[in-house]
Amino acid sequence: MCLGVPGEIREIDGQEAVADFWGVERRVRLDVVGDAVEVGDYVLNHAGFAIRKIPDHEVEETMAIYESLFADDPDEALEEIGSQGSETAELELGGDE
């Protein structure tokens, strides 16, 4: 419940957005993100709500960290982004360095 996961914003409709998490798209609410968010920005998603816009200069490093965190357990990543099971979704994690 407490591990926020970064995703890239693909579409925005008011406070509702679609974000891409390693190839899996999920809806994300923008109500409490606290910054102006545009398509292409990365946000930290927590239980369906963006809680922070990740500054541009920190995106690459943050993504690398999470890819490594989930590399040996893609199901854990799916669970964190609220996707049900791994049958339908293939996660494109970068894997270990």
Add this chain to the structure above:
Amino acid sequence: MSEDLKFRDPDAAEELAADLEELMDRIDDPVEIMHVCGSHEQVIAKFGLRSMLPEGLSITMGPGCPVCVTDMPEVDEAVALAEDGKVVATYGDMFRVPGTRKSLADAKAAGASVEVVYSASEAVDLAAERDEEVVFFATGFETTAAPTAAILQTGPPENFSVLSAHKYVPPAMEVVAEMPDTDVDGFLAAGHAATITGYGLFEEFVDGYDLPVVVGGFEPIDVLYGLRKLLEFLAEGEDGLANAYPRCVTREGNEAAMDAIREVFDLTAGEWRGIADIPDANFVLSDAYAEYDARERFDIEPVEGDVDPLTEQCLCGDIMAGTTSPEECDLFGDECTPSNPVGACMVSDEGTCKIHLEYGGRPDL
């Protein structure tokens, strides 16, 4: 600083471990660090970080699992509403947490409507789709309280209400710091809660308790780096506050999220399961949002009767206060397992007992 910290870089980890050892030599006394986040415990246990720590340095998990500290009567309220014909929506972690007589999973098995949702907005969607009353049993710390506040601000459907069991961490840290059986030398504070609150709010705690607080992130190197920062304070004989998770946490935090929380919730005293009655640590809906408060809208019958005798043997409270480890509980791994949990610490992915069972427990240092 964080540019140098690459995840799982063994050289960086070893360097940090060597620093910890050197600092412990300088301190020359046992040091106990408490963290208050299930995600920290997962990283620590999963990557065997305790086995890297120098002698005398221990890390204990405190009250950092929101599901675990949700009080049994709060679960009972949700069960009672479900049994009374309301649709109860809640996070998956809450589903199997035992109440006095039943969990929500038990209620569902007996025919009640209980829906697991991934987010607060899914609970609102459910209310829009259904004719019945939908009650969102809302649990978690600041990170999930902010979304609950946000959906109430957007004017949800009339058949939607919230049964709030949201909890606010900082006052619980004070209570644990004051417990006679705890001997905590410093806190590794939870990074994502601090993303919302900002780390500045720990200043008062640091001053009041003369204990260092370092906000830490969730990769192994983050944790080791946070520990080094804490030991640096202790070696200098200082209290102090540091942010070891700057890529997510700022001093001010997420002001939009905090504004939402402040508008929708009031803080009140309440029981944290097994730990204590803690002042100002429970979020309840403010008067302005009383119309969405399930406790105002419905008469909820309190559950009478005795708890399961096994529950009385459960040491979850002591484990969450950091005074006992899961392995010291007679039920751990025998009568109490993730598929048949007695206490909440064995239910949630963030519960100390479940994490210790899953990753083989605490390494013998």
